[in-house]
Amino acid sequence: MDTVPQLDLKAQYATLREEMAQALSAVLDSQYFVLGPTVERFEAEMSAYLGGAHAIGCASGTDALILSLAALDIGPGHEVVTSPFTFFATASCAYKVGARPVFVDVEAETLQIDPAKVEAAIGPKTRALLPVHLFGQCCDMDAMLAIGARRKLPVVEDACQALSAQYLGQDGKPHQAGTMGATGTYSFFPSKNLGGYGDGGLIATGDDALAVRLRKLRVHGAETRYHHLEVGWNSRLDALQAAVLSVKLKRLDAWSAARARNADRYDHLLADSGLIATGKVRPLGRAQYSTHIFHQYTVRVAGRDRMAEHLRTRGIGHAIYYPVPLHLQECFRDLGYREGAFPVAEQAAREVLSLPMYPELTPAQQERVVEELGAAAKAA
Numbered sequence: 001m002d003t004v005p006q007l008d009l010k011a012q013y014a015t016l017r018e019e020m021a022q023a024l025s026a027v028l029d030s031q032y033f034v035l036g037p038t039v040e041r042f043e044a045e046m047s048a049y050l051g052g053a054h055a056i057g058c059a060s061g062t063d064a065l066i067l068s069l070a071a072l073d074i075g076p077g078h079e080v081v082t083s084p085f086t087f088f089a090t091a092s093c094a095y096k097v098g099a100r101p102v103f104v105d106v107e108a109e110t111l112q113i114d115p116a117k118v119e120a121a122i123g124p125k126t127r128a129l130l131p132v133h134l135f136g137q138c139c140d141m142d143a144m145l146a147i148g149a150r151r152k153l154p155v156v157e158d159a160c161q162a163l164s165a166q167y168l169g170q171d172g173k174p175h176q177a178g179t180m181g182a183t184g185t186y187s188f189f190p191s192k193n194l195g196g197y198g199d200g201g202l203i204a205t206g207d208d209a210l211a212v213r214l215r216k217l218r219v220h221g222a223e224t225r226y227h228h229l230e231v232g233w234n235s236r237l238d239a240l241q242a243a244v245l246s247v248k249l250k251r252l253d254a255w256s257a258a259r260a261r262n263a264d265r266y267d268h269l270l271a272d273s274g275l276i277a278t279g280k281v282r283p284l285g286r287a288q289y290s291t292h293i294f295h296q297y298t299v300r301v302a303g304r305d306r307m308a309e310h311l312r313t314r315g316i317g318h319a320i321y322y323p324v325p326l327h328l329q330e331c332f333r334d335l336g337y338r339e340g341a342f343p344v345a346e347q348a349a350r351e352v353l354s355l356p357m358y359p360e361l362t363p364a365q366q367e368r369v370v371e372e373l374g375a376a377a378k379a380a
């Protein structure tokens with residue numbers, strides 16, 4: 001019985017081994033490990049990739065979010081409007097600067113934040129909108145930016161799952177995810193589409209003053225060494241990660257294209273299997289206004305937990321992103337949300353299943369996945 005992992009980083013590493021050894025060895029020879037020339041080179045490459053935005057490396061995607069809110073002077077007494085259906089850090093960053101997340105429900109088709117619900121959540125304490133580009137495609141940024149402009153609120157884009165996705169907006173030009181708001185945040189956690197060999201993150205901004213502030217905030221708020229005008233963080237990208245990421249960035253577009261091909265193949269295999277026609281498996285919708293780089297290939301299934309258990313016994317990798325919407329997390333109890341507050345997100349949490357997805361995934365592996373989904377649906 002052939003097993004299929006949800007993510008296979010070894011398959012990617014096999015294609016990079018020698019170039020990676022050289023890149024890491026160069027850092028070891030330099031003995032310059034935190035920020036410094038290797039990080040500066042990677043930041044310049046990211047800036048070019050992102051169409052000229054300032055690119056500021058930091059210790060993680062979570063820190064990129066926290067630093068963004070801090071640089072926008074968001075703190076105690078303030079609120080940040082965001083999605084309840086995302087990775088924890090999208091909302092915890094507000095807590096970490098002393099502010100509160102305020103949630104709005106997601107769209108049923110794509111599970112992206114629903115712009116139609118945003119305005120009602122804005123109040124006198126609101127200081128930012130924090131949409132996330134979930135699973136590798138953009139949310140409706142024209143709508144989010146329009147609300148931000150109307151209400152004079154900066155938009156912080158959580159692009160941690162969407163680096164290399166392009167937003168196809170009303171202006172007719174493609175925009176890299178994370179480059180449209182006041183800041184955009186990226187994560188280089190190993191399982192992300194551009195993954196380091198440890199933690200890492202980056203902030204993009206087109207605003208010169210914000211960039212200067214962010215560069216200070218990541219080094220304890222120091223203006224020059226040992227002279228602090230404000231208290232910042234220790235949140236720096238290290239040179240070993242930057243060296244790894246420089247090797248990988250050159251391949252990112254090809255990897256994104258391979259993921260999209262694999263997603264198309266899943267679509268066809270699922271359609272041919274009859275699982276879509278019978279409604280047993282429903283892939284999430286693709287937005288017209290975004291390309292999709294398939295950080296995850298996620299479907300909705302009835303009887304999800306039984307389905308997942310079947311896949312587990314058959315050695316088919318899968319993941320549940322996300323089983324508990326953020327408004328129902330124990331740690332956010334004091335926000336006062338109840339079950340039923342966000343029905344679309346709550347139903348998604350019961351139905352979503354993410355299938356194996358990575359560039360090197362083979363057609364035969366994908367056939368195995370769909371075969372076992374079919375077997376599980378029949379058994380149900």
Ligand SMILES: *Cc1c(COP(=O)(O)O)cnc(C)c1O
Nearest residue numbers: 060061062087089160161187189
């Ligand atoms: C991964 C992720 C983060 C956090 O990134 P880390 O580098 O793990 O801190 C934030 N938001 C989203 C949507 C993510 O997927």
